[in-house]
Amino acid sequence: xxxxxxxxxxxxxxxxxxxxxxxxxxxxxxxxxxxxxxxxxxxxxxxxxxxxxxxxxxxxxxxxxxxxxxxxxxxxxxxxxxxxxxxxxxxxxxxxxxxxxxxxxxxxxxxxxxxxxxxxxxxxxxxxxx
Amino acid sequence: xxxxxxxxxxxxxxxxxxxxxxxxxxxxxxxxxxxxxxxxxxxxxxxxxxxxxxxxxxxxxxxxxxxxxxxxxxxx
Numbered sequence: 001x002x003x004x005x006x007x008x009x010x011x012x013x014x015x016x017x018x019x020x021x022x023x024x025x026x027x028x029x030x031x032x033x034x035x036x037x038x039x040x041x042x043x044x045x046x047x048x049x050x051x052x053x054x055x056x057x058x059x060x061x062x063x064x065x066x067x068x069x070x071x072x073x074x075x076x077x078x079x080x081x082x083x084x085x086x087x088x089x090x091x092x093x094x095x096x097x098x099x100x101x102x103x104x105x106x107x108x109x110x111x112x113x114x115x116x117x118x119x120x121x122x123x124x125x126x127x128x129x130x
Numbered sequence: 131x132x133x134x135x136x137x138x139x140x141x142x143x144x145x146x147x148x149x150x151x152x153x154x155x156x157x158x159x160x161x162x163x164x165x166x167x168x169x170x171x172x173x174x175x176x177x178x179x180x181x182x183x184x185x186x187x188x189x190x191x192x193x194x195x196x197x198x199x200x201x202x203x204x205x206x
Contacts, residue, residue: 029139063138099141105133 033065040071043078050075054088063095063102066109073110077117085119086127093122 027035039053054072057064064072069088076085089107096102107114107121114121122128194203 061140061142063141065138097141099136101133101136102138105136108133 033068036064036068037071040068040075042075045075045078047079047081050079050081050084054084054091058091058095063092063106066106069106069110070113073113073117073119076119082119085117086122086125089119090122090127093128 036053036057040050042049050072057068057072069092072088073085076082076088092106093103113119192198193201196203
């Protein structure tokens with residue numbers, strides 16, 4: 001799917017000339033992802049920015065790409081915040097809603113990062129059962 | 131065996147595009163059903179009742195029953 005996150009009702013994406021309203025330039029999915037990877041890659045990111053970034057990201061109609069999550073997990077590492085790292089995993093699982101195939105895919109893609117940074121998944125900790 | 135990348139964007143939008151028109155349609159059906167199942171029969175029942183209603187006769191019945199203050203029953 002290539003619909004941008006800010007224009008939920010336009011699918012497939014129509015060229016600017018065919019849109020009914022705003023002349024704002026629409027960001028591609030790649031630009032969106034790159035922007036967020038950069039946001040979390042800030043070397044001296046602070047705890048507030050991490051939390052704000054994650055909350056904003058979770059507000060969008062999408063499940064973040066593995067590369068964005070990787071960047072966010074590394075930001076948690078820089079901030080010595082293991083709790084937030086695990087919380088991020090819980091959040092994306094919840095964000096997937098009824099689509100049960102998304103979370104296993106994300107864990108698969110993030111496994112190298114999780115191993116490198118020593119982050120346990122909620123499942124490892126038995127925190128996934130209510 | 132590695133998992134294929136699933137769709138991860140616009141999932142809510144897709145769901146709404148599917149369910150909202152159905153929701154609107156069902157709401158309209160519910161409203162129409164109530165209108166033609168309840169309110170119209172009710173209005174018709176009132177209309178039928180009052181079509182043959184003799185106001186004078188009913189007034190005199192009520193008068194004799196003594197429910198009015200402004201007129202007493204006849205013969206008193």
